[in-house]
Amino acid sequence: MAQREDWQQDVLRQLGQYDGSDEAAGPAPEPTGPTARPRPTHSAPTPPEAARSTASPGSAQVSAPSSDPAVRTPRDPRLPLHAPESVPTVDPRLAHALGRPQHGDSVTRRTGRALRGLAASASRDVAEETRLAQELQQPVTTGRVIAVTSIRGGVGKSTVSALLGRTFNHYRHDPVLTLEADTALGTLPVRMGAASVRWTCADIARILTPAMQLTDVTGYLVPVADGGWLLPASQGRVGAPMDVRTYRTVTLALRRYFAVTVVDCETLPGDVARTAMDTAHARVVVAPMTAEGVNGTRQVLDWLAQLPHSALAGTVVALSANSPDTTLDEKTAAAHLRETGVSVVRLPYDRHLAQGGPIHTSVLGRATRDAAVRLAAEAMHRAVRVR
Numbered sequence: 603m604a605q606r607e608d609w610q611q612d613v614l615r616q617l618g619q620y621d622g623s624d625e626a627a628g629p630a631p632e633p634t635g636p637t638a639r640p641r642p643t644h645s646a647p648t649p650p651e652a653a654r655s656t657a658s659p660g661s662a663q664v665s666a667p668s669s670d671p672a673v674r675t676p677r678d679p680r681l682p683l684h685a686p687e688s689v690p691t692v693d694p695r696l697a698h699a700l701g702r703p704q705h706g707d708s709v710t711r712r713t714g715r716a717l718r719g720l721a722a723s724a725s726r727d728v729a730e731e732t733r734l735a736q737e738l739q740q741p742v743t744t745g746r747v748i749a750v751t752s753i754r755g756g757v758g759k760s761t762v763s764a765l766l767g768r769t770f771n772h773y774r775h776d777p778v779l780t781l782e783a784d785t786a787l788g789t790l791p792v793r794m795g796a797a798s799v800r801w802t803c804a805d806i807a808r809i810l811t812p813a814m815q816l817t818d819v820t821g822y823l824v825p826v827a828d829g830g831w832l833l834p835a836s837q838g839r840v841g842a843p844m845d846v847r848t849y850r851t852v853t854l855a856l857r858r859y860f861a862v863t864v865v866d867c868e869t870l871p872g873d874v875a876r877t878a879m880d881t882a883h884a885r886v887v888v889a890p891m892t893a894e895g896v897n898g899t900r901q902v903l904d905w906l907a908q909l910p911h912s913a914l915a916g917t918v919v920a921l922s923a924n925s926p927d928t929t930l931d932e933k934t935a936a937a938h939l940r941e942t943g944v945s946v947v948r949l950p951y952d953r954h955l956a957q958g959g960p961i962h963t964s965v966l967g968r969a970t971r972d973a974a975v976r977l978a979a980e981a982m983h984r985a986v987r988v989r
């Protein structure tokens with residue numbers, strides 16, 4: 603494991619990730635506002651274990667050396683640190699038009715399953731669910747980063763990221779972060795159910811210091827309704843896209859506090875997406891269930907195969923049916939992708955996901971929930987054991 607960590611540090615150094623200094627950093631602004639938590643008055647450095655105030659005993663041990671260069675926050679002294687205003691994720695004039703969340707499964711399907719469930723033996727399901735839960739709950743020695751990307755836009759990256767973030771949060775007792783590393787106008791905050799966003803990745807990159815405790819950091823994050831935290835890339839306005847330096851600074855620094863960070867990346871081959879794919883502990887590539895989608899994803903996997911350190915072994919493909927009318931043979935598509943050595947999990951078409959808007963896990967289709975758990979377990983397995 604130590605060897606792996608060293609390798610990752612080497613990669614980040616080669617990428618020239620840091621050239622700032624502590625001296626340049628000014629005092630952090632108070633994270634006051636709707637998403638803010640009160641900040642403690644003391645500022646002494648605290649061991650990561652003590653900082654995990656929300657973690658339960660026996661859960662993951664998240665720690666990182668305090669010499670981690672990423673937490674020496676680069677700061678352009680010309681930029682004043684001001685407290686941004688909270689911005690709603692959906693224009694209030696549109697919010698009432700969202701409509702009621704519809705269930706992922708039709709009434710007929712739900713009724714049929716309930717009747718079948720009365721007769722069927724569930725012992726095999728229970729054994730499999732236990733295995734998946736153990737995979738999802740396994741302890742980690744340092745924060746694991748799972749990057750989600752795709753070869754094309756609009757295929758379900760933010761949807762998959764939100765499902766993964768929610769799933770990890772449900773199963774784990776230590777802090778989980780879902781981070782948006784997409785350019786402006788990403789949909790992750792809406793999908794995660796955030797009513798408003800305030801601090802962004804670029805703000806956090808300037809604010810973080812090694813002395814911060816988890817409670818300090820979460821004051822700048824959006825608390826997610828059923829637990830966990832969200833860090834948006836932007837306030838939903840057209841603006842400068844996130845740069846590689848910001849991405850590296852934020853992910854390396856936040857790994858100290860969060861057992862699992864799910865990153866909703868931009869589309870490949872963007873610079874941030876490439877960096878995220880190269881430096882993450884595990885990767886999820888979202889492929890639409892179409893011939894051209896699978897074909898393009900295979901090309902991405904062939905690219906990953908050329909990267910050092912068995913990048914493919916740490917990769918899972920989410921084969922996502924975004925339409926109820928897909929005709930591509932799933933088995934053939936999955937086999938084509940598996941030839942490269944990756945694991946493939948099928949994410950079925952879900953009426954609730956197709957609606958857009960906030961994802962309510964309680965109304966997801968049964969098969970969708972199962973797929974999300976399986977996908978998260980596969981990714982976690984790779985993030986911990988592969989690289």
Ligand SMILES: Nc1ncnc2c1ncn2[C@@H]1O[C@H](COP(=O)(O)OP(=O)(O)OP(=O)(O)O)[C@@H](O)[C@H]1O
Binds near residue numbers: 925956959
């Ligand atoms: N499994 C699914 N079932 C039904 N519809 C889905 C599914 N996954 C995604 N969708 C639909 O696809 C749309 C786009 O998904 P999403 O925003 O997650 O894509 P994206 O890859 O993040 O897009 P972008 O490249 O713009 O960031 C969703 O709003 C939803 O309507």
Ligand SMILES: [Mg+2]
Binds near residue numbers: 761789790
């Ligand atoms: Mg997106």
